[in-house]
Amino acid sequence: MNFSKYLRLAVVGACALSACKSGPPSAQKPGKYSSTTGIEYNTEEGMKVADYQGIPDGPGLVFIEGGRTVLGSGEEDVAMTHDNLERTVTVASFYMDEAEVANIHWLEYLHYVRKDSSEEFYQSALPDTTVWARDLSFNDPYVDYYLRYPGFRFFPVVGVSWLQANDFCTWRTAKVNENLAAGADMGTSTKKSKKKKNKGGDDAGDGAEGTGDVAATDEEGKTKISIENGNTLPNYRLPTEAEWEYAAQAMIGTQEVGNENQENKRVYPWDGRQVRNSYGRKMGQFLANFKRGRGDYAGIAGSLNDGAMITEYVYAYPPNDYGLYNMSGNVNEWVQDVYRPLSFEDMEDLNPFRRNGVLDEETKYDKKGYQSLIDDKVRVYKGGSWKDVAYWLSPGTRRFMAQDSATASIGFRCAMINPGSNK
Numbered sequence: 001m002n003f004s005k006y007l008r009l010a011v012v013g014a015c016a017l018s019a020c021k022s023g024p025p026s027a028q029k030p031g032k033y034s035s036t037t038g039i040e041y042n043t044e045e046g047m048k049v050a051d052y053q054g055i056p057d058g059p060g061l062v063f064i065e066g067g068r069t070v071l072g073s074g075e076e077d078v079a080m081t082h083d084n085l086e087r088t089v090t091v092a093s094f095y096m097d098e099a100e101v102a103n104i105h106w107l108e109y110l111h112y113v114r115k116d117s118s119e120e121f122y123q124s125a126l127p128d129t130t131v132w133a134r135d136l137s138f139n140d141p142y143v144d145y146y147l148r149y150p151g152f153r154f155f156p157v158v159g160v161s162w163l164q165a166n167d168f169c170t171w172r173t174a175k176v177n178e179n180l181a182a183g184a185d186m187g188t189s190t191k192k193s194k195k196k197k198n199k200g201g202d203d204a205g206d207g208a209e210g211t212g213d214v215a216a217t218d219e220e221g222k223t224k225i226s227i228e229n230g231n232t233l234p235n236y237r238l239p240t241e242a243e244w245e246y247a248a249q250a251m252i253g254t255q256e257v258g259n260e261n262q263e264n265k266r267v268y269p270w271d272g273r274q275v276r277n278s279y280g281r282k283m284g285q286f287l288a289n290f291k292r293g294r295g296d297y298a299g300i301a302g303s304l305n306d307g308a309m310i311t312e313y314v315y316a317y318p319p320n321d322y323g324l325y326n327m328s329g330n331v332n333e334w335v336q337d338v339y340r341p342l343s344f345e346d347m348e349d350l351n352p353f354r355r356n357g358v359l360d361e362e363t364k365y366d367k368k369g370y371q372s373l374i375d376d377k378v379r380v381y382k383g384g385s386w387k388d389v390a391y392w393l394s395p396g397t398r399r400f401m402a403q404d405s406a407t408a409s410i411g412f413r414c415a416m417i418n419p420g421s422n423k
Contacts, residue, residue: 027052027420052230056180058095058416062323064247066093066423071245071352072344073396074265083341084398089349091246093423096239097413099314099325100156100333101168103147109168112175125167127159131408142310142408155311156331156411162238162379162403165334165412169236172414177232184231230420239415240353241337241380241398248328248383248395253321268393269320269327275390277318287317288329288393289386297386310408311386328393331411332381339378339400354380377403385409 025031030049033040041049072086106127114122132142146152147159160168226232239247253271254264267273270287277285286306291297299305306312312330319325337343337354346359356376365372378400384392387409391397401410 028054048228050229050231054230055419056231056233058233058236059176060097060099060414061095061416062098063418064094064096064243064322065252066091066246066418067252069246069249069251069262070265071242071396073394074267078391079397081341083344084396085344086396087344087347087349089242089347089352091242092351093418093421094239094243095416095418096243096247096322096324097415098319098323100331100411100413101165102154102314103157104153106157106160106168107148107153109171113171125164127157127164128161128406129159131159131406154314156314156326158311158331158408158411159406160411161406162334162401164406165238169238169414172236173233176236180231180233234417234419236414236416238334238336238412240351241335241343241382242352243415244333244335244382245395247322247324248320250320250322250324250327266395269324269395270318275393288326288384289316290329290384290393291387291389293389308386327383327395329384329388330386331383332385332388332392332399332409333383334410334412335380335382337380338376339374339380339398341374374400379403381410 040046068090070088072084113125129143132139248269289306289308289312292305298309315325338356340360342360343354362375365374367375
């Protein structure tokens with residue numbers, strides 16, 4: 001080994017050692033040199049390591065801290081389905097839309113679909129507004145006005161199938177990441193213009209701590225959107241049934257610091273065992289949009305129960321302790337899971353999820369002989385709606401419908417994993 005090569009390795013080793021003195025490396029501060037080989041990152045031959053400051057903010061999302069909980073219905077099983085018995089599971093932290101996807105969001109989706117996709121796909125993305133029509137009811141105005149009239153902009157979109165909701169999630173992911181890339185390119189351009197204004201155009205000090213300018217841009221200087229660069233959001237998607245139920249429970253609001261026991265369980269996503277507000281100036285007011293009883297959707301004039309004959313503003317009623325609005329009532333919400341009555345039994349106890357083709361196959365259900373409604377194309381929906389009685393407001397209740405069907409009482413909200421975390 002010649003002296004110059006030895007000296008170079010010694011310098012690299014010294015640099016790596018000095019980096020260790022400032023603390024162990026982390027995802028945000030991996031250091032300039034590899035802690036395994038001592039080789040410098042982001043050189044012509046070295047590994048490219050982008051700057052990473054954590055997951056970008058996802059529009060509309062709130063953080064749901066995960067943990068242990070008891071899923072399942074603790075109430076009397078009035079439907080006699082016995083399909084959601086109690087069991088203890090752990091759900092990892094994730095993100096969820098603070099409110100249901102609204103008409104204005106779907107109209108934005110249709111706007112870009114019409115610009116960027118085929119007419120055939122645009123037609124397939126249109127909600128079924130005829131879900132409002134009834135032979136013995138004059139709901140005709142909703143057929144024409146509910147989706148597009150400005151007054152309904154922030155009412156939950158309905159008439160969308162599980163398949164359509166999934167398509168929306170795919171589009172939203174692409175559009176949000178496209179917007180993040182455009183913003184990053186604008187930021188890069190601003191940095192470059194500032195460098196040019198430096199005296200003598202000296203850029204030597206830039207990137208001494210960060211390393212992302214080299215790794216996160218392509219040959220044309222445009223931002224690379226990739227998992228490795230950490231500048232892209234994970235997929236927006238429908239929440240799993242376990243995630244949805246966990247978020248609706250919002251048990252975080254019942255916990256005392258240092259107490260690892262869950263001593264209370266909520267019947268609804270708020271405190272108490274009733275559907276009325278028990279506190280303050282709004283005492284006695286309903287906490288969700290639901291059907292009180294036969295023929296009673298909103299109460300009497302001058303003293304309305306919940307203020308809504310049909311759906312309601314997506315930010316109406318108090319949010320639960322995670323900051324989520326209308327996890328009970330307003331509209332039911334699609335979740336990812338295929339429906340099986342034995343989901344509570346055939347499961348993992350960490351992030352449980354029921355997917356197609358795993359145990360309890362559809363061939364066991366006689367759908368062709370009209371003895372069953374179950375197959376691999378029926379999906380779970382949760383939460384109760386404006387046309388459901390209070391029983392269905394409890395997070396543990398569950399129902400199912402064909403994935404290509406739609407009603408005036410089912411909408412959805414999106415969720416997202418919490419990447420780069422073990423919580």
